[in-house]
Amino acid sequence: MVFEELSGLKEHYLHCVRCGQCRSVCPVFEEVRNETAAPRSKVFLAHMLSSGELRTGPEAAAHFSRCILCQACTRECPSAVPVHKIILAARFMLARKHPSRIRGTIFREIWTRPALLNLAAGLIRCSQSLGLVKMGLACGLLPPGFSLPGRLPRQPALDSLPEITPAAGKATTRVGYFLGCSTNYLYPEIAGSTVSVLSQLGCEVVLPKSLKCCGLPLLESGELEPVAPMALYNLAAFKRLGVNTVFSDCASCTATLKELQAQQLFSGIEVLDLSGLLLELLDSYNSGMKALNRVATYHDPCHLAGAQGITLSPRQLLRRTGVEFREMKDAGNCCGGGGIFAIYHYDLSMKILNKKIASIEETGADIVATFCPTCVMQLRHGLAKHKGTIEVVHPVQLLAQSLILA
Amino acid sequence: MNSHRLAAELRKIFPGDRIITGELERRIYNYDSSFMARFHNYMPDAVVLPRSTAEVSATLRLASEHKIPVVPRGAGSGETCGCLAVRGGIVLDLSSWDTVEEVDVANMQVIARPGVVHYKLNKHLSEYGLFFPPDPGSTRMCTIGGMVANNSSGLRAVKYGTTEQYVLGLEVVLAGGQVIQTGGVKCKALKNVSGLNLTKLFVGSEGILGVITKVRLRVWPRPRARGIAMACFADLNEAPAAVLDVYRAGIMPSGIEVLDASAIRAINLYRPEINLPSSEAILLFEVDGNPSSVEWEGRQISEILGKRAFSLEWATDPDRMADLWRGRSVVAVAAARLRPDGSRIFAGEDISVPLDKVTEALRKIKELSLKHEVPVVNYGHIGDGNVHTAPVINLNSPEEVGRANKLVDDIHRLSIELNGATTGEHGVGAVRNQYARDEHGEAVNIMRRIKEALDPDNIMNPGKLLPPEGDTGGV
Numbered sequence: 114m115v116f117e118e119l120s121g122l123k124e125h126y127l128h129c130v131r132c133g134q135c136r137s138v139c140p141v142f143e144e145v146r147n148e149t150a151a152p153r154s155k156v157f158l159a160h161m162l163s164s165g166e167l168r169t170g171p172e173a174a175a176h177f178s179r180c181i182l183c184q185a186c187t188r189e190c191p192s193a194v195p196v197h198k199i200i201l202a203a204r205f206m207l208a209r210k211h212p213s214r215i216r217g218t219i220f221r222e223i224w225t226r227p228a229l230l231n232l233a234a235g236l237i238r239c240s241q242s243l244g245l246v247k248m249g250l251a252c253g254l255l256p257p258g259f260s261l262p263g264r265l266p267r268q269p270a271l272d273s274l275p276e277i278t279p280a281a282g283k284a285t286t287r288v289g290y291f292l293g294c295s296t297n298y299l300y301p302e303i304a305g306s307t308v309s310v311l312s313q314l315g316c317e318v319v320l321p322k323s324l325k326c327c328g329l330p331l332l333e334s335g336e337l338e339p340v341a342p343m344a345l346y347n348l349a350a351f352k353r354l355g356v357n358t359v360f361s362d363c364a365s366c367t368a369t370l371k372e373l374q375a376q377q378l379f380s381g382i383e384v385l386d387l388s389g390l391l392l393e394l395l396d397s398y399n400s401g402m403k404a405l406n407r408v409a410t411y412h413d414p415c416h417l418a419g420a421q422g423i424t425l426s427p428r429q430l431l432r433r434t435g436v437e438f439r440e441m442k443d444a445g446n447c448c449g450g451g452g453i454f455a456i457y458h459y460d461l462s463m464k465i466l467n468k469k470i471a472s473i474e475e476t477g478a479d480i481v482a483t484f485c486p487t488c489v490m491q492l493r494h495g496l497a498k499h500k501g502t503i504e505v506v507h508p509v510q511l512l513a514q515s516l517i518l519a
Numbered sequence: 520m521n522s523h524r525l526a527a528e529l530r531k532i533f534p535g536d537r538i539i540t541g542e543l544e545r546r547i548y549n550y551d552s553s554f555m556a557r558f559h560n561y562m563p564d565a566v567v568l569p570r571s572t573a574e575v576s577a578t579l580r581l582a583s584e585h586k587i588p589v590v591p592r593g594a595g596s597g598e599t600c601g602c603l604a605v606r607g608g609i610v611l612d613l614s615s616w617d618t619v620e621e622v623d624v625a626n627m628q629v630i631a632r633p634g635v636v637h638y639k640l641n642k643h644l645s646e647y648g649l650f651f652p653p654d655p656g657s658t659r660m661c662t663i664g665g666m667v668a669n670n671s672s673g674l675r676a677v678k679y680g681t682t683e684q685y686v687l688g689l690e691v692v693l694a695g696g697q698v699i700q701t702g703g704v705k706c707k708a709l710k711n712v713s714g715l716n717l718t719k720l721f722v723g724s725e726g727i728l729g730v731i732t733k734v735r736l737r738v739w740p741r742p743r744a745r746g747i748a749m750a751c752f753a754d755l756n757e758a759p760a761a762v763l764d765v766y767r768a769g770i771m772p773s774g775i776e777v778l779d780a781s782a783i784r785a786i787n788l789y790r791p792e793i794n795l796p797s798s799e800a801i802l803l804f805e806v807d808g809n810p811s812s813v814e815w816e817g818r819q820i821s822e823i824l825g826k827r828a829f830s831l832e833w834a835t836d837p838d839r840m841a842d843l844w845r846g847r848s849v850v851a852v853a854a855a856r857l858r859p860d861g862s863r864i865f866a867g868e869d870i871s872v873p874l875d876k877v878t879e880a881l882r883k884i885k886e887l888s889l890k891h892e893v894p895v896v897n898y899g900h901i902g903d904g905n906v907h908t909a910p911v912i913n914l915n916s917p918e919e920v921g922r923a924n925k926l927v928d929d930i931h932r933l934s935i936e937l938n939g940a941t942t943g944e945h946g947v948g949a950v951r952n953q954y955a956r957d958e959h960g961e962a963v964n965i966m967r968r969i970k971e972a973l974d975p976d977n978i979m980n981p982g983k984l985l986p987p988e989g990d991t992g993g994v
Contacts, residue, residue, distance in 0.1 A: 177853050192863070
């Protein structure tokens with residue numbers, strides 16, 4: 114992620130020789146199977162957009178929205194073209210030229226204010242309880258992507274977790290917990306496991322009650338302006354509590370925080386990889402663990418494996434719980450989630466997901482673990498559709514079982 | 520025929536999700552990898568994505584009736600505008616028609632539709648212990664149909680030859696929609712000299728004679744072992760001499776690649792972990808076969824190269840070999856890393872010269888680069904005299920673009936002067952057809968007559984391969 118004007122990226126899109134190597138790794142291209150979905154087509158159109166040869170408008174916006182931002186093309190590009198950054202910059206430009214009241218209300222007004230976001234989550238929960246969401250989906254008033262999150266839990270994680278959770282024994286480390294929106298509103302149980310595991314492993318966990326979103330949904334939607342103030346606000350919240358290192362159980366949040374750091378918007382604080390931190394803590398944990406009698410596989414989130422290059426430590430972590438680990442085919446391939454992508458392009462997202470589900474099922478595992486709550490949501494949705502019995506968990510949940518059962 | 524009517528007619532042939540008529544989407548079909556495409560707007564009137572011979576045939580009948588140009592396209596990874604609608608018309612995007620129809624292990628052949636991607640074909644064949652030897656640098660994206668239409672080759676052509684040596688037969692749809700089989704209607708034989716060799720006529724014809732809709736390819740047993748020798752030279756002139764030394768020793772490597780100092784730097788910038796030694800030239804020799812023959816050839820090559828090279832590495836570790844080979848296969852586009860304001864361009868990048876002229880070609884290209892003040896990266900398949908030159912220029916400077924065009928023209932003319940060819944494997948398209956008369960003389964007239972016989976209305980990929988209209992060569 115980067116927060117740049119399209120014109121500032123000119124040198125990058127000129128570097129694109131349109132060789133087409135990006136076609137070989139793009140999950141969207143793999144499904145659409147024509148040049149309009151090739152990542153290089155977006156670089157080509159971004160160039161035209163920037164030079165004024167291409168009209169801004171819904172057609173261009175639709176084209177640039179058809180990207181999961183998995184970054185596979187950026188990693189693959191032999192000319193080092195940061196394709197995903199160019200796509201984000203194009204989205205900023207298009208959003209600025211054509212402001213949308215609905216998008217603005219959601220991302221600028223609600224998403225930037227935790228109280229309003231809580232209220233919105235509450236309203237969704239009520240609508241779900243009254244069957245309104247189901248009805249809306251059935252009669253087509255709501256796009257099918259709204260079925261992805263499933264039933265929202267009664268209480269967000271932030272309501273039930275204390276600001277400071279002391280270490281179970283003697284505290285060896287003090288870490289700040291960046292609780293992302295997905296974990297908070299969709300999977301408070303993951304947050305609960307994260308806090309209890311870290312506490313048991315000797316960490317004092319600091320969770321500022323006033324945190325805002327990391328900003329990723331805004332960046333993806335082209336709503337750039339609130340992102341920097343939100344980042345600075347979150348930084349101040351951690352600093353007020355004397356925190357020097359933060360982690361998140363959400364790969365997307367961590368990737369965004371690291372990018373914010375690169376942009377000098379989250380400076381003076383270290384962003385830790387949770388899997389690495391847990392492995393380190395486990396090395397000095399003496400109380401023993403119970404081996405879980407399960408067969409597990411692992412899905413690499415794009416924002417962890419691709420954006421941050423972290424693939425080994427999550428697998429090591431899983432093995433520490435004693436599960437029988439089975440590698441799936443193409444574990445690094447995207448699951449098709451990507452936050453708002455699955456909402457806007459549900460059918461496409463499902464096609465990409467179907468391949469991932471097939472890879473998971475092929476392993477014969479009874480658990481699939483992944484380090485990203487958005488991937489958890491996507492995989493649960495896919496497995497439910499396939500009527501599979503495989504459980505989707507975050508690795509910290511397995512670790513919690515292994516530690517607690519000890 | 521206006522574009523609305525054309526779209527309506529095409530809708531009778533294709534389902535809605537396989538026709539592209541929107542302006543923005545058609546503009547996307549305005550590029551390939553060529554430098555030339557950056558400066559032209561070759562937007563087609565419509566794009567269709569066929570997945571059956573009947574669809575291609577119906578499209579060509581329609582096009583023939585209304586004299587609409589038809590342009591076949593694979594992955595659009597070419598470097599000559601070959602797949603661009605330089606005169607408008609219909610682009611046939613064949614890349615989604617990617618079925619491997621049959622792997623006939625008993626007869627050592629495979630039947631594939633044109634959109635199969637090269638590396639996917641070889642991945643599939645590897646399950647049977649087989650492979651399709653031509654190995655283009657664009658393996659991850661280029662399609663078999665595009666390879667046949669351009670007679671592509673790549674890194675292992677020195678031992679295994681080019682695509683044409685593997686094409687046993689083709690299904691081709693001609694301009695009027697007629698479907699023919701070349702290489703025998705029901706033939707499954709590996710050898711066949713009956714009739715005129717129409718297969719060879721269509722291989723490398725760049726879509727100007729018909730649309731290739733099915734390919735029957737000969738495949739080979741996959742070698743059991745490979746090894747790569749890397750030799751570093753303090754003097755670029757030593758590299759071609761070292762290649763001849765190896766040939767004289769009776770060894771035929773599966774690939775011989777050269778990288779000049781700039782290419783080495785580009786690869787190290789792209790993949791620092793490959794860590795190529797700094798030198799004026801590096802030669803990569805790949806040998807394949809069974810484990811003992813590979814070891815023996817590796818030892819022999821190392822001994823021979825040791826007399827000229829200041830550093831030698833012999834690798835059989837799969838990871839190291841993959842790194843060395845991967846670095847070479849991406850240098851084409853990694854060249855842009857050499858200059859922060861520069862972009863690599865694909866122009867004048869594919870000349871082929873006799874083996875005894877390689878040194879001279881490399882020296883003269885350097886001189887031309889200095890003369891026109893355009894930095895270049897040189898690499899290529901030195902084992903068969905195919906030199907790839909990558910100019911790296913500032914695309915924001917019209918003046919520099921002009922100098923690059925002059926350099927490229929000089930490089931093409933140099934190849935003819937050295938008794939070579941303007942293109943060794945990338946093809947002619949719309950960027951090298953201006954040299955056809957100089958290269959082929961009177962034979963161009965015969966090419967024209969073949970084209971006219973098969974495509975009297977000149978609807979098949981017009982403006983490509985043959986010299987521009989008006990060049991009658993005195994006929």
